[in-house]
Amino acid sequence: MKKILIIDDDADLIENIAEILTLSEYQVIKAGNGKEGIEKSLKEKPDLIMCDVSMPGLDGFGVLHVLSRHPETFSTPFVFLTGRQGLTDLRRGMAMGADDYLTKPVNEDELLSVIDVRLRKNESLKRQASPAHLGFNELLQQVKDYDLINLTHISRDIHSYKKKHLLYSVGEKPVYVYFVVSGKLKEFLVNDEGKEFIIDMYSNGDFFGYTAILEDKPYKASIQILEDAELMIIPRTDFMQLVNQDRHISMKFINLLSNNIREKEEKLLNLAYNSLRKKVAAGIINVIDKFKDEKQGRPVIQISREDLANVVGAAQESMIRTLKEFKGEKLIEIVDGSIYILNENKLRHLVY
Amino acid sequence: MKKILIIDDDADLIENIAEILTLSEYQVIKAGNGKEGIEKSLKEKPDLIMCDVSMPGLDGFGVLHVLSRHPETFSTPFVFLTGRQGLTDLRRGMAMGADDYLTKPVNEDELLSVIDVRLRKNESLKRQASPAHLGFNELLQQVKDYDLINLTHISRDIHSYKKKHLLYSVGEKPVYVYFVVSGKLKEFLVNDEGKEFIIDMYSNGDFFGYTAILEDKPYKASIQILEDAELMIIPRTDFMQLVNQDRHISMKFINLLSNNIREKEEKLLNLAYNSLRKKVAAGIINVIDKFKDEKQGRPVIQISREDLANVVGAAQESMIRTLKEFKGEKLIEIVDGSIYILNENKLRHLVY
DNA sequence: CGTCCAGTTGATACTCTTCAAGCGGCGTGG
DNA sequence: CCACGCCGCTTGAAGAGTATCAACTGGACG
Numbered sequence: 202m203k204k205i206l207i208i209d210d211d212a213d214l215i216e217n218i219a220e221i222l223t224l225s226e227y228q229v230i231k232a233g234n235g236k237e238g239i240e241k242s243l244k245e246k247p248d249l250i251m252c253d254v255s256m257p258g259l260d261g262f263g264v265l266h267v268l269s270r271h272p273e274t275f276s277t278p279f280v281f282l283t284g285r286q287g288l289t290d291l292r293r294g295m296a297m298g299a300d301d302y303l304t305k306p307v308n309e310d311e312l313l314s315v316i317d318v319r320l321r322k323n324e325s326l327k328r329q330a331s332p333a334h335l336g337f338n339e340l341l342q343q344v345k346d347y348d349l350i351n352l353t354h355i356s357r358d359i360h361s362y363k364k365k366h367l368l369y370s371v372g373e374k375p376v377y378v379y380f381v382v383s384g385k386l387k388e389f390l391v392n393d394e395g396k397e398f399i400i401d402m403y404s405n406g407d408f409f410g411y412t413a414i415l416e417d418k419p420y421k422a423s424i425q426i427l428e429d430a431e432l433m434i435i436p437r438t439d440f441m442q443l444v445n446q447d448r449h450i451s452m453k454f455i456n457l458l459s460n461n462i463r464e465k466e467e468k469l470l471n472l473a474y475n476s477l478r479k480k481v482a483a484g485i486i487n488v489i490d491k492f493k494d495e496k497q498g499r500p501v502i503q504i505s506r507e508d509l510a511n512v513v514g515a516a517q518e519s520m521i522r523t524l525k526e527f528k529g530e531k532l533i534e535i536v537d538g539s540i541y542i543l544n545e546n547k548l549r550h551l552v553y
Numbered sequence: 554m555k556k557i558l559i560i561d562d563d564a565d566l567i568e569n570i571a572e573i574l575t576l577s578e579y580q581v582i583k584a585g586n587g588k589e590g591i592e593k594s595l596k597e598k599p600d601l602i603m604c605d606v607s608m609p610g611l612d613g614f615g616v617l618h619v620l621s622r623h624p625e626t627f628s629t630p631f632v633f634l635t636g637r638q639g640l641t642d643l644r645r646g647m648a649m650g651a652d653d654y655l656t657k658p659v660n661e662d663e664l665l666s667v668i669d670v671r672l673r674k675n676e677s678l679k680r681q682a683s684p685a686h687l688g689f690n691e692l693l694q695q696v697k698d699y700d701l702i703n704l705t706h707i708s709r710d711i712h713s714y715k716k717k718h719l720l721y722s723v724g725e726k727p728v729y730v731y732f733v734v735s736g737k738l739k740e741f742l743v744n745d746e747g748k749e750f751i752i753d754m755y756s757n758g759d760f761f762g763y764t765a766i767l768e769d770k771p772y773k774a775s776i777q778i779l780e781d782a783e784l785m786i787i788p789r790t791d792f793m794q795l796v797n798q799d800r801h802i803s804m805k806f807i808n809l810l811s812n813n814i815r816e817k818e819e820k821l822l823n824l825a826y827n828s829l830r831k832k833v834a835a836g837i838i839n840v841i842d843k844f845k846d847e848k849q850g851r852p853v854i855q856i857s858r859e860d861l862a863n864v865v866g867a868a869q870e871s872m873i874r875t876l877k878e879f880k881g882e883k884l885i886e887i888v889d890g891s892i893y894i895l896n897e898n899k900l901r902h903l904v905y
Numbered sequence: 906c907g908t909c910c911a912g913t914t915g916a917t918a919c920t921c922t923t924c925a926a927g928c929g930g931c932g933t934g935g
Numbered sequence: 936c937c938a939c940g941c942c943g944c945t946t947g948a949a950g951a952g953t954a955t956c957a958a959c960t961g962g963a964c965g
Contacts, residue, residue: 270790275797390822398825400818415811422818438622444807445627451803455796458810459767465817466752466774470742472824473750473866477953506912514825516954521913538912829921858944868922873945890944 206247208238235259278319370423375413378440384430402491481523484513500542558599560590587611630671722775727765730792736782754843833875836865852894
């Protein structure tokens with residue numbers, strides 16, 4: 202049951218709204234002034250906050266201001282209650298990050314619809330994304346939510362691509378953002394001597410191609426299909442609009458990118474000083490984490506030796522020799538070319 | 554002179570507004586309906602667009618929708634013109650990414666103030682940031698702009714730190730975002746064997762420490778002062794609020810992070826396969842780009858050999874030997890430990 | 906049955922790290 | 936003022952680790 206906090210100095214109005222909400226199966230918390238409202242927000246962590254703009258003492262802006270400075274509450278949907286005449290206040294409210302508003306006297310339909318929309322929207326954003334990428338459901342949910350505010354243009358084209366197909370390569374102008382419905386892909390760079398290094402891998406549920414679009418520059422890396430794939434194609438304009446339009450989504454993206462940076466930084470450290478053994482171990486773990494394949498309860502990776510070497514950043518032969526070592530140490534097992542991980546933990550924390 | 558586009562089906566109103574704006578030294582472009590408005594937006598690229606909500610044919614929402622899908626116009630400030638009664642429309646408008654609105658009949662003071670605020674705000678965001686970081690002026694400008702919408706809490710504490718001081722290290726909880734007023738710093742990771750790798754460097758005008766805050770996780774890297782520094786300290790709550798509150802700033806940040814990712818990816822490729830020579834060259838270039846020091850018209854770097862080796866990701870001795878090679882090839886010159894770059898271009902594009 | 910290719914193994918060459926020692930400047934304490 | 940030790944930088948020599956080249960294997964495929 203969702204918790205809703207109502208902050209207003211008008212006790213009658215609170216009762217009125219509380220009644221409607223209770224009937225609609227929401228749990229209602231009440232606060233008679235701004236200070237109390239903040240205390241209850243932090244303590245009860247409601248799913249949504251409704252707050253009157255004009256109150257004696259700390260007013261609605263003050264409450265929003267304080268709450269937007271607390272990590273626990275800054276992303277809680279915040280709805281202003283305002284009188285008809287309060288049009289100028291509204292600008293301040295929206296600019297400060299309120300999500301929506303309601304005018305007094307409160308219309309029952311509007312009340313419920315606003316609450317429903319805001320809760321659903323926040324719900325879809327709260328679901329934890331996979332470490333480095335947004336999930337399919339989330340994206341669709343967001344798209345759906347946006348329909349509610351009159352955005353029906355996200356296309357849902359799904360295209361199929363064959364193994365080895367080069368989706369795009371360095372220097373091309375980005376036109377789409379891609380979402381992986383099924384299949385596997387690699388993203389790689391090539392150096393002057395033609396050596397390839399795999400900087401990222403994608404499988405179902407992943408989302409890629411956005412950095413070039415966000416920067417508005419040609420692709421700096423190439424994408425190739427590793428296993429037959431179905432990709433959902435999102436035009437750049439739709440994507441820009443999506444990211445641009447909602448602070449929650451922008452924040453989600455910022456989060457995503459920060460994560461990505463950390464991931465790359467770790468790889469840098471790994472490449473800089475680690476022994477081949479450690480690099481190979483890190484490479485295997487990397488593939489496992491990205492593709493998440495399992496067989497008979499054990500993590501498995503199916504990847505060409507060449508590609509694995511390019512993930513590791515080493516010569517194929519050297520990498521293979523290390524695999525052999527790992528096999529001898531019972532860390533992995535190789536059957537028909539597939540690499541089964543026997544001791545994931547030890548592999549993650551190699552001592553030398 | 555700033556260009557302002559007014560879209561409205563009411564010719565009298567346009568004339569009225571145009572007159573006020575012309576007197577205030579703005580260049581005014583007029584459009585009598587939505588379609589014409591879009592055409593003129595794309596062709597003339599105005600600095601600000603004012604648009605009536607209700608128009609026959611394509612209405613204000615339609616115009617905003619279309620323009621927010623074009624890279625040329627999606628970041629142009631968009632101000633809605635709406636009747637007093639259009640309170641509900643307003644929600645849609647703000648949700649779709651309008652920046653502000655004005656109510657008819659238009660009050661002269663309000664008109665000019667809204668336009669002034671929006672233009673100034675956009676101006677501060679448009680100024681190109683240094684490749685990887687926001688500039689000081691921009692940040693201050695943004696802070697100033699925010700004062701206008703009632704955010705006066707960005708503190709401006711400036712602290713001084715001595716060389717070698719460890720600002721924070723891995724595992725600590727982030728509390729502040731930092732802005733470099735003067736001095737130089739390094740951000741580094743340490744591997745199991747205690748070897749240090751420098752992942753980034755900061756000097757005046759740079760902005761750092763935000764990724765940990767955006768992710769809401771402990772620091773993954775440490776920061777140490779290389780040259781006595783003055784840092785401006787921004788509490789995490791203020792920072793979150795700043796990023797959260799305005800779509801333009803969020804986008805700016807997203808841009809920043811995307812850039813950072815690309816930078817790291819390039820480093821990865823470099824570390825993976827390149828010879829020591831190339832790695833050292835890339836390291837030198839990296840320091841040059843970050844610190845931008847010059848003496849007698851030549852780029853110079855003053856950095857301990859140890860640190861430079863840690864930027865390169867190689868043993869100090871190996872790095873030094875390569876420096877000697879470069880000296881022999883007249884690519885660099887070393888005076889009193891300072892490295893002068895003689896042939897930057899050649900260094901950037903080493904053949905072997 | 907021959908060809909092709911991915912994967913593997915062997916031998917060798919070479920780059921880079923490591924260990925060790927020397928040099929010069931600087932501050933400190935006698 | 937000099938001797939001493941410390942530190943940052945540099946040079947030398949040796950050794951480890953990894954890449955490279957080449958050859959071999961086994962399975963897939965026509």
